Amino acid sequence: MASWLSIPAKSHFSLANIPFGIISAKGSSTKVPATAIGEYALDLSTFARGQGFSQLAAIQPHLDVFSQTTLNDFAALGRPIHRQVREYLQSVFKADTPFPSLLKDNESLRSSALIPLSAVTNHLPLQIGDYTDFYAGLNHAYNVGVLFRGPDNALQPNYKHLPVGYHGRASSVVPSGTPIVRPSGQILANPTATPKVPLFSPCKRLDIELELAAFVSTENKLGQPVSVDEAEDHIFGLVLMNDWSARDIQAWEYVPLGPFNAKNFATTISPWVVLVDALEPFKAQGLEPGNRDSLLPYLKEKRPDNSYNINLEFDLKHAGSETSTRISTTNATNLLFSFPQMLAHHTITGCNLRTGDLLGSGTISGKEPGSQGSLLEHTNGGKEPITLADGTTKRTFLEDGDEVTLRAVAGSVDGAYVGFGECVGRIERAVEFAFNS
Amino acid sequence: MASWLSIPAKSHFSLANIPFGIISAKGSSTKVPATAIGEYALDLSTFARGQGFSQLAAIQPHLDVFSQTTLNDFAALGRPIHRQVREYLQSVFKADTPFPSLLKDNESLRSSALIPLSAVTNHLPLQIGDYTDFYAGLNHAYNVGVLFRGPDNALQPNYKHLPVGYHGRASSVVPSGTPIVRPSGQILANPTATPKVPLFSPCKRLDIELELAAFVSTENKLGQPVSVDEAEDHIFGLVLMNDWSARDIQAWEYVPLGPFNAKNFATTISPWVVLVDALEPFKAQGLEPGNRDSLLPYLKEKRPDNSYNINLEFDLKHAGSETSTRISTTNATNLLFSFPQMLAHHTITGCNLRTGDLLGSGTISGKEPGSQGSLLEHTNGGKEPITLADGTTKRTFLEDGDEVTLRAVAGSVDGAYVGFGECVGRIERAVEFAFNS
Numbered sequence: 095m096a097s098w099l100s101i102p103a104k105s106h107f108s109l110a111n112i113p114f115g116i117i118s119a120k121g122s123s124t125k126v127p128a129t130a131i132g133e134y135a136l137d138l139s140t141f142a143r144g145q146g147f148s149q150l151a152a153i154q155p156h157l158d159v160f161s162q163t164t165l166n167d168f169a170a171l172g173r174p175i176h177r178q179v180r181e182y183l184q185s186v187f188k189a190d191t192p193f194p195s196l197l198k199d200n201e202s203l204r205s206s207a208l209i210p211l212s213a214v215t216n217h218l219p220l221q222i223g224d225y226t227d228f229y230a231g232l233n234h235a236y237n238v239g240v241l242f243r244g245p246d247n248a249l250q251p252n253y254k255h256l257p258v259g260y261h262g263r264a265s266s267v268v269p270s271g272t273p274i275v276r277p278s279g280q281i282l283a284n285p286t287a288t289p290k291v292p293l294f295s296p297c298k299r300l301d302i303e304l305e306l307a308a309f310v311s312t313e314n315k316l317g318q319p320v321s322v323d324e325a326e327d328h329i330f331g332l333v334l335m336n337d338w339s340a341r342d343i344q345a346w347e348y349v350p351l352g353p354f355n356a357k358n359f360a361t362t363i364s365p366w367v368v369l370v371d372a373l374e375p376f377k378a379q380g381l382e383p384g385n386r387d388s389l390l391p392y393l394k395e396k397r398p399d400n401s402y403n404i405n406l407e408f409d410l411k412h413a414g415s416e417t418s419t420r421i422s423t424t425n426a427t428n429l430l431f432s433f434p435q436m437l438a439h440h441t442i443t444g445c446n447l448r449t450g451d452l453l454g455s456g457t458i459s460g461k462e463p464g465s466q467g468s469l470l471e472h473t474n475g476g477k478e479p480i481t482l483a484d485g486t487t488k489r490t491f492l493e494d495g496d497e498v499t500l501r502a503v504a505g506s507v508d509g510a511y512v513g514f515g516e517c518v519g520r521i522e523r524a525v526e527f528a529f530n531s
Numbered sequence: 532m533a534s535w536l537s538i539p540a541k542s543h544f545s546l547a548n549i550p551f552g553i554i555s556a557k558g559s560s561t562k563v564p565a566t567a568i569g570e571y572a573l574d575l576s577t578f579a580r581g582q583g584f585s586q587l588a589a590i591q592p593h594l595d596v597f598s599q600t601t602l603n604d605f606a607a608l609g610r611p612i613h614r615q616v617r618e619y620l621q622s623v624f625k626a627d628t629p630f631p632s633l634l635k636d637n638e639s640l641r642s643s644a645l646i647p648l649s650a651v652t653n654h655l656p657l658q659i660g661d662y663t664d665f666y667a668g669l670n671h672a673y674n675v676g677v678l679f680r681g682p683d684n685a686l687q688p689n690y691k692h693l694p695v696g697y698h699g700r701a702s703s704v705v706p707s708g709t710p711i712v713r714p715s716g717q718i719l720a721n722p723t724a725t726p727k728v729p730l731f732s733p734c735k736r737l738d739i740e741l742e743l744a745a746f747v748s749t750e751n752k753l754g755q756p757v758s759v760d761e762a763e764d765h766i767f768g769l770v771l772m773n774d775w776s777a778r779d780i781q782a783w784e785y786v787p788l789g790p791f792n793a794k795n796f797a798t799t800i801s802p803w804v805v806l807v808d809a810l811e812p813f814k815a816q817g818l819e820p821g822n823r824d825s826l827l828p829y830l831k832e833k834r835p836d837n838s839y840n841i842n843l844e845f846d847l848k849h850a851g852s853e854t855s856t857r858i859s860t861t862n863a864t865n866l867l868f869s870f871p872q873m874l875a876h877h878t879i880t881g882c883n884l885r886t887g888d889l890l891g892s893g894t895i896s897g898k899e900p901g902s903q904g905s906l907l908e909h910t911n912g913g914k915e916p917i918t919l920a921d922g923t924t925k926r927t928f929l930e931d932g933d934e935v936t937l938r939a940v941a942g943s944v945d946g947a948y949v950g951f952g953e954c955v956g957r958i959e960r961a962v963e964f965a966f967n968s
Contacts, residue, residue: 224701250786251727256717260788261698264661265883275754277880290688294827317712349687351697352789359880390731391966443714443796446702529828
């Protein structure tokens, strides 16, 4: 699909994408909904005020969703409306648009509503009520299980029967670019010594987790589960997520109730929400399709290919360096459960999901070297350092000044990529405590 | 302190209390802030409009907090304002009020602003951002640890070094009186059989957890921990909490990331927030004060008595019965960590707390028979049934139609109790699933 707007062939934001986010023009504090297209953001507030949506009847009663500072109201409208808005914006931007007067030939609206991406600041796309993180990356769960419990007990008996998950911290979910202060907390200087006596320290094993995450669109009421085959219609779209993890704090605190301080200091997401409809052509089978037959009925999907063929990667750049090092490349098919399965499982007890709730996939790792979604796995628990691109700098875990960039993109045809852009965070030094000197 | 209003001697809402909540008059959908006093609620929206606050200069710039549908804006004003509003309302209601014309002798305002508690509906007092549940009830953690892992490993090595906690589910926190639908999920028919294969079933081991919980007033910014000695000033007040728990779902799902579906279906809180200043006279030492000396500095409090002498109890009434059975009585001093310690630990990594966040204490159990805060402990893991007051009905876990009532009160002098009222929930039968027949 060609556009009258010049869109780079490798752009994540081709006409096949049309993701949604919240932006402000640099120097302004006014947040507005937007879509990303090529190297531009289309300010949907200005576009709506300029009659841009005048040829889409379905959105007329709901135009106020584009004058909000979050996408929650838009998301709550439900998938049929999201689909129509996306297809309408594609028709507005395509080379042979049936509505040239709306934007293509409307120089005034183009100059006010189309803003170069380099001139916008991205914000959290939705106000997040609850954030849940699943653990559906089978290879990650196995790799971490081996490190914590050995190969014989790497996966717990429940692992293949249900999408294991835990409640995460919503307040500290931040948009790409937000600096990450190294957390401090209780760690064991020598994990094998007895008795176990912790010390207080800045985290020494600060890690990343490469994940995808789904935003909830329409809510379900308390006491009313969502069936697995209806679950996808409750998903607005996906973002990239880096679930920063303090491995030394985690190892000490996590029994018996799971990770808490090891994860609550920050979780970074990419700012553009890629709609489930934009990802539909990239549906693919996840791991162990045979496992699906043995699932309990509430997790059995009609379609067997509810994972996505999305390529994922993450880079590391250390302070003072201009060169990034590619650490890992992997693919989102490395999940044992699909997002609809996670959502159905989440609600099977009657738990209510609300618009803006965020569901993380769990860390996505492949089986091959160089495809692990965390440094913990990549360095075999910190025992095998990575050499960065300069040939001399070594890393096991993150050091102050390190910048981590996640990327994800679906598709293989120039001009038709459906990508997530970047999810970036840079480590700042720990808070200094008076009692820590 | 005597009042011109007739307040029953045993009332939880004496003049020494002045808790805050959100009410609507029965038959109305308008939610307003209120305080409870004796057998009445004072509608603070109507009181403010009727010049009731005219003699309190400090609140004048903030009167709009009393026309909101949650207490978040009031809570965010901070402890010095809460203290002044409470003391002012005490002066308005005391027998020798210096302001008789405001309410005592103002029949018009009295008739519009004072509503019998029997004629109001209570709502969630604050909009909850994140809900965290701690595990600071040492006796409970020990009792449950014995059941799950045996007496030698009952408490994990970290337990006495930090307030263990986990992120809970905010969306399903409901006010007292909300019906609780029995959750369904994956359970093991025979936990000791191998291989472990779950079945889908309504929960058969539905339990309660008797807790206190603190609402956060003023926020801290991401990356900026709150010190333990400043932490109490970030707490608005306390409520009673019943953290309903599906023990069979929990036992199967909780490794390695903690409870999820076993807790996410509902958590009930009492509707009136008792200010930390109202509880100040009831400060008391918690468990194992000697343990405090060995804590890391960030958890060491200047004052050693930051627990509360609050009496707690819970009753059970089965369907068709008019008689409640007292199951347990205990006291809030049965906590190893104080709320300020929990809050300081929560933020030590830089995690940001927001106004309206809720921090649960963990289940509060004594050591003696009849003082356990859950049925799991009370019935020794379901092996020793309780006989209810009718002399014939037995209970291990909750059955459909059972109504559980939690109560809590501080003080021992008639006319001066500081109580929480009741926290009630009744079990409704599970959802019927087509595939479950």
